[in-house]
Amino acid sequence: MLDERKAAILAALVDAYVDRGEPVSSAAIARLTDLGVSTATIRNELARLEHEGYAVQPHTSAGRVPTAKAYRYYVSHLSGSSRLRSAVRARIERFFAAAHFGDLYQEASDLLADLSHLPAVVVGPGLGTDVMRGVHLFAMAPNVVKVVLITATGRISEQLTKVARPVDVREIEAAEQLLAKCFVGRDLREGIDAAQEVTSSRSGDVRQLVQAATGVAARSRESVRELYFGGTSQLTNLWADLAELHRLLEFLQTEDALFEVFDRQAEGTMVRIGDELPIGRDADVAVVTTTFSAGKDGTGQVGVLGPMRMDYRRTISLVEEVGEGLGESVGE
Amino acid sequence: MLDERKAAILAALVDAYVDRGEPVSSAAIARLTDLGVSTATIRNELARLEHEGYAVQPHTSAGRVPTAKAYRYYVSHLSGSSRLRSAVRARIERFFAAAHFGDLYQEASDLLADLSHLPAVVVGPGLGTDVMRGVHLFAMAPNVVKVVLITATGRISEQLTKVARPVDVREIEAAEQLLAKCFVGRDLREGIDAAQEVTSSRSGDVRQLVQAATGVAARSRESVRELYFGGTSQLTNLWADLAELHRLLEFLQTEDALFEVFDRQAEGTMVRIGDELPIGRDADVAVVTTTFSAGKDGTGQVGVLGPMRMDYRRTISLVEEVGEGLGESVGE
DNA sequence: TTTTAGCAGTCGCATCCAGCGATTGCTAGG
DNA sequence: CCTAGCAATCGCTGGATGCGACTGCTAAAA
Numbered sequence: 001m002l003d004e005r006k007a008a009i010l011a012a013l014v015d016a017y018v019d020r021g022e023p024v025s026s027a028a029i030a031r032l033t034d035l036g037v038s039t040a041t042i043r044n045e046l047a048r049l050e051h052e053g054y055a056v057q058p059h060t061s062a063g064r065v066p067t068a069k070a071y072r073y074y075v076s077h078l079s080g081s082s083r084l085r086s087a088v089r090a091r092i093e094r095f096f097a098a099a100h101f102g103d104l105y106q107e108a109s110d111l112l113a114d115l116s117h118l119p120a121v122v123v124g125p126g127l128g129t130d131v132m133r134g135v136h137l138f139a140m141a142p143n144v145v146k147v148v149l150i151t152a153t154g155r156i157s158e159q160l161t162k163v164a165r166p167v168d169v170r171e172i173e174a175a176e177q178l179l180a181k182c183f184v185g186r187d188l189r190e191g192i193d194a195a196q197e198v199t200s201s202r203s204g205d206v207r208q209l210v211q212a213a214t215g216v217a218a219r220s221r222e223s224v225r226e227l228y229f230g231g232t233s234q235l236t237n238l239w240a241d242l243a244e245l246h247r248l249l250e251f252l253q254t255e256d257a258l259f260e261v262f263d264r265q266a267e268g269t270m271v272r273i274g275d276e277l278p279i280g281r282d283a284d285v286a287v288v289t290t291t292f293s294a295g296k297d298g299t300g301q302v303g304v305l306g307p308m309r310m311d312y313r314r315t316i317s318l319v320e321e322v323g324e325g326l327g328e329s330v331g332e
Numbered sequence: 333m334l335d336e337r338k339a340a341i342l343a344a345l346v347d348a349y350v351d352r353g354e355p356v357s358s359a360a361i362a363r364l365t366d367l368g369v370s371t372a373t374i375r376n377e378l379a380r381l382e383h384e385g386y387a388v389q390p391h392t393s394a395g396r397v398p399t400a401k402a403y404r405y406y407v408s409h410l411s412g413s414s415r416l417r418s419a420v421r422a423r424i425e426r427f428f429a430a431a432h433f434g435d436l437y438q439e440a441s442d443l444l445a446d447l448s449h450l451p452a453v454v455v456g457p458g459l460g461t462d463v464m465r466g467v468h469l470f471a472m473a474p475n476v477v478k479v480v481l482i483t484a485t486g487r488i489s490e491q492l493t494k495v496a497r498p499v500d501v502r503e504i505e506a507a508e509q510l511l512a513k514c515f516v517g518r519d520l521r522e523g524i525d526a527a528q529e530v531t532s533s534r535s536g537d538v539r540q541l542v543q544a545a546t547g548v549a550a551r552s553r554e555s556v557r558e559l560y561f562g563g564t565s566q567l568t569n570l571w572a573d574l575a576e577l578h579r580l581l582e583f584l585q586t587e588d589a590l591f592e593v594f595d596r597q598a599e600g601t602m603v604r605i606g607d608e609l610p611i612g613r614d615a616d617v618a619v620v621t622t623t624f625s626a627g628k629d630g631t632g633q634v635g636v637l638g639p640m641r642m643d644y645r646r647t648i649s650l651v652e653e654v655g656e657g658l659g660e661s662v663g664e
Numbered sequence: 665t666t667t668t669a670g671c672a673g674t675c676g677c678a679t680c681c682a683g684c685g686a687t688t689g690c691t692a693g694g
Numbered sequence: 695c696c697t698a699g700c701a702a703t704c705g706c707t708g709g710a711t712g713c714g715a716c717t718g719c720t721a722a723a724a
Binding site for chain 1 (some may be wrong): 666667668669670673675676679
Binding site (some may be wrong): 371 | 695698699702703
């Protein structure tokens with residue numbers, strides 16, 4: 001824990017660095033705070049902060065730059081979120097007031113990217129308690145089956161699953177009919193229960209298939225893989241370093257990693273910085289995410305991704321605002 | 333048209349520049365060609381080539397760099413494709429010999445990206461003559477309908493369409509049943525014909541709906557929007573210039589532009605350079621694409637995207653090889 | 665003990681200059 | 695038409711210099 005003065009200095013350090021992007025001198029901090037102490041005192045404090053790992057000097061005769069630890073302290077002690085400029089609020093409101101069709105999520109991530117000047121991600125909610133309308137099975141390879149679920153609202157979940165023994169068309173058809181009976185007209189949970197009942201009284205290969213499909217359905221409940229990405233071209237504005245950019249692009253390419261970061265299981269707004277993310281060692285990356293609820297029990301994620309040096313106050317407000325908008329639009 | 337000697341010099345210029353990435357001197361060209369003339373003569377020729385727009389000098393005392401026009405001449409006069417190294421050929425063969433499930437296209441684009449060290453794209457073929465298994469309509473908004481087509485092989489086309497008048501659930505259900513009768517068990521063309529017949533004897537809102545859906549089906553025939561992208565992180569290796577990179581990322585973000593470039597309607601292998609592409613003015617970009625046929629009448633596209641300075645011979649072979657592999661795997 | 669003024673010391677950075685090396689265009693002669 | 699030879703051009707590198715922006719430290723004041 002930092003005493004009050006150190007905290008004030010650290011906050012000023014972060015603010016100034018976020019604002020200018022250059023090492024911050026003791027004089028600059030004296031100007032920004034009203035501690036009524038001289039630059040020499042601030043220098044002493046800064047030396048201590050550096051010792052405790054909150055700041056570094058690029059070189060001896062330069063100012064201080066905040067570390068990941070400093071940013072973490074900064075965001076966890078942020079009091080009260082900032083008011084967004086009214087033009088921005090208005091834009092978000094207008095966006096959600098207007099009609100959107102199937103691609104609301106894509107458009108919302110574009111909006112967020114545009115406002116935050118950061119790459120933005122929206123992960124759609126799972127199928128939750130949507131009522132099923134159709135179940136289809138397809139033999140993709142001897143022991144690979146594709147399971148397609150369609151809800152009454154027109155959402156589609158499409159997943160592959162492996163089965164132990166090769167299956168033939170007959171079995172697939174039988175399993176499909178069975179599954180349709182269990183799922184259609186019910187939501188996933190009900191359907192899964194029904195399928196489990198049926199399964200216990202059946203046996204053989206069809207049973208195996210139904211079980212596999214039910215497993216897929218269970219997964220779909222929380223994790224249909226709907227991921228929308230907006231504002232990729234922002235990347236070049238944010239990370240001037242090519243090596244860093246390369247790492248970022250590689251990370252963004254692996255969907256699994258993205259789903260890990262934008263995890264629907266999470267709750268509320270989160271800010272994760274540097275090592276807290278599954279990106280390479282000391283990557284200059286921070287992520288701001290929040291959840292939004294889509295009706296009953298489905299939840300999605302919205303967030304942005306940026307360099308540690310970002311305006312956290314504003315970004316958090318922006319993400320939360322868009323998250324709320326999404327929740328209201330989609331949660332009916 | 334260039335005379336033989338100029339052509340030889342130009343080819344050497346391109347080869348050398350592709351190889352080293354530095355302005356090419358008259359001496360280097362003399363070394364690479366066996367024209368039996370002095371560097372002075374080559375200098376004269378180079379001056380003329382420059383005058384005709386095939387080369388530029390970064391500064392007075394530097395060698396020459398080929399222009400887009402030079403690359404264009406070079407590729408259109410490439411004779412005979414290069415043999416790929418046997419290890420590479422083997423890898424491609426192994427890839428297509430192995431089993432792939434739903435994500436063959438994604439994996440193929442990753443393979444191509446990996447081999448070419450360039451970002452690669454695969455555009456899947458349309459639904460072609462696949463037999464339909466299901467048709468679903470969903471009301472997404474008062475006058476927006478989602479049309480979902482599912483084929484017997486497990487492929488899904490999902491598109492939105494606007495209708496003139498708001499529709500209610502009843503009409504949608506009626507239209508859906510009608511469409512199912514027409515499409516299920518037939519391929520798209522047959523289904524469209526059947527639907528047109530039915531439509532002429534019906535009237536009112538249901539008719540409007542069926543027509544809209546049929547329109548969507550017609551589009552799906554050739555252009556289900558399946559696009560697979562591999563090797564994005566290559567970008568940073570290829571374009572060191574941030575401004576250029578930014579432009580590229582922006583381009584890649586707009587799917588429409590990508591579909592324009594990787595257009596299934598195209599035929600055979602194409603190399604497009606610089607202004608021939610719908611990317612910004614003098615973007616340093618070239619694209620190598622080829623088509624592959626997927627059974628009956630469906631065709632897809634494979635290709636890569638790189639800076640003008642690339643090994644066209646090798647790249648063309650690579651793209652064609654992967655294209656052939658895809659055709660064989662998917663065309664049965 | 666804490667704070668502060670003052671100052672020496674450090675270091676990056678911009679500028680300048682000179683010399684080097686690569687390469688060209690040109691000229692004059694074959 | 696070709697070519698040997700040569701002066702001229704120009705980017706690049708490295709060293710030298712001075713400036714400016716900071717810091718850390720010291721010694722005195724609060």
